[in-house]
Amino acid sequence: MPELPEVQTIINELSPIIIGKNLVKIEEFRKNTLINQQNKSSLGQIKSIFRRGKYIIITTELKLQIIIHLRMTGKLIYTENPTSSSSHMRAHLIFSDYTKLIFDDVRTFGQITIAPLNQKIKSLEILGVEPLSNNFSPDYLWQQFRKRKAPIKNILLNQTIIAGLGNIYVNEILFACKIHPGVPANNLNREQIGAIVSNTVKILKKAIIYNGTTISDYKRVDNKGGEFQNFLKIYQKTRCPECGNTVSRIKQAGRSTFFCLSCQNNTQKTLKS
DNA sequence: AAGCTTTCCTGAACGC
DNA sequence: TGCGTTCAGGAAAGCT
Numbered sequence: 001m002p003e004l005p006e007v008q009t010i011i012n013e014l015s016p017i018i019i020g021k022n023l024v025k026i027e028e029f030r031k032n033t034l035i036n037q038q039n040k041s042s043l044g045q046i047k048s049i050f051r052r053g054k055y056i057i058i059t060t061e062l063k064l065q066i067i068i069h070l071r072m073t074g075k076l077i078y079t080e081n082p083t084s085s086s087s088h089m090r091a092h093l094i095f096s097d098y099t100k101l102i103f104d105d106v107r108t109f110g111q112i113t114i115a116p117l118n119q120k121i122k123s124l125e126i127l128g129v130e131p132l133s134n135n136f137s138p139d140y141l142w143q144q145f146r147k148r149k150a151p152i153k154n155i156l157l158n159q160t161i162i163a164g165l166g167n168i169y170v171n172e173i174l175f176a177c178k179i180h181p182g183v184p185a186n187n188l189n190r191e192q193i194g195a196i197v198s199n200t201v202k203i204l205k206k207a208i209i210y211n212g213t214t215i216s217d218y219k220r221v222d223n224k225g226g227e228f229q230n231f232l233k234i235y236q237k238t239r240c241p242e243c244g245n246t247v248s249r250i251k252q253a254g255r256s257t258f259f260c261l262s263c264q265n266n267t268q269k270t271l272k273s
Numbered sequence: 274a275a276g277c278t279t280t281c282c283t284g285a286a287c288g289c
Numbered sequence: 290t291g292c293g294t295t296c297a298g299g300a301a302a303g304c305t
Contacts, residue, residue, distance in 0.1 A: 072298055107282045
């Protein structure tokens with residue numbers, strides 16, 4: 001499922017391809033895929049494409065923003081064949097040179113919002129810090145965590161606190177930090193919060209270098225997969241790579257958590273200093 | 274305010 | 290073989 005590294009990979013690959021192209025229209029093949037379809041003869045030349053959390057934002061010269069969320073199974077596939085299709089094509093972006101970008105989404109949770117550039121988009125407004133920005137600091141997390149008693153796993157998945165983490169990377173981050181996923185966020189000490197910051201940055205950067213993680217559905221613009229699945233240490237594993245013990249599996253916030261009970265056994269009294 | 278539950282959806286995997 | 294059930298999960302809405 002596309003999380004921050006996967007979305008960043010898509011943007012890195014899409015950017016040199018579509019910037020400067022003239023976007024003629026966006027067609028919908030399944031209703032509720034497009035929000036605020038514009039009835040214009042052209043949506044304008046593509047000016048920029050960037051990421052905020054797991055959202056892809058494309059802006060055009062006509063002062064429009066096209067906001068794409070891939071959710072679990074969404075893909076953006078670029079093709080130079082104007083008649084090509086895909087098995088679960090929900091929409092496509094047509095360019096004036098007859099190339100196009102197909103939005104394919106099996107489980108149909110993904111969405112494309114088209115809005116004026118100056119319009120405030122609530123789902124973007126509420127997002128927390130970017131984990132690869134300077135604002136992502138131990139002090140920021142300390143302030144956020146001290147008022148939260150939900151399990152740290154749930155808190156790291158909360159997009160209003162940190163934007164862009166999903167289930168796979170949160171599992172990997174907590175394993176790297178040797179932190180039990182069930183510990184209340186406000187029980188973590190300064191040292192553990194520091195570890196969360198450094199391991200989050202380290203894992204996300206490495207995952208971007210390897211073009212993201214392809215477990216089932218995530219695909220890059222050219223329909224190739226990423227390679228970071230080869231570096232996963234705990235997600236969907238059965239044996240802990242550190243100690244060899246059987247990996248534990250529980251459900252938190254509706255999602256599978258994988259962890260090693262002996263390596264991530266921080267039940268010692270934590271210090272709140 | 275924080276946190277919990279429910280809902281959306283399809284295909285793969287599994288059990289009998 | 291085939292049918293029914295379970296599971297995968299991001300985000301928003303509704304509620305306490």
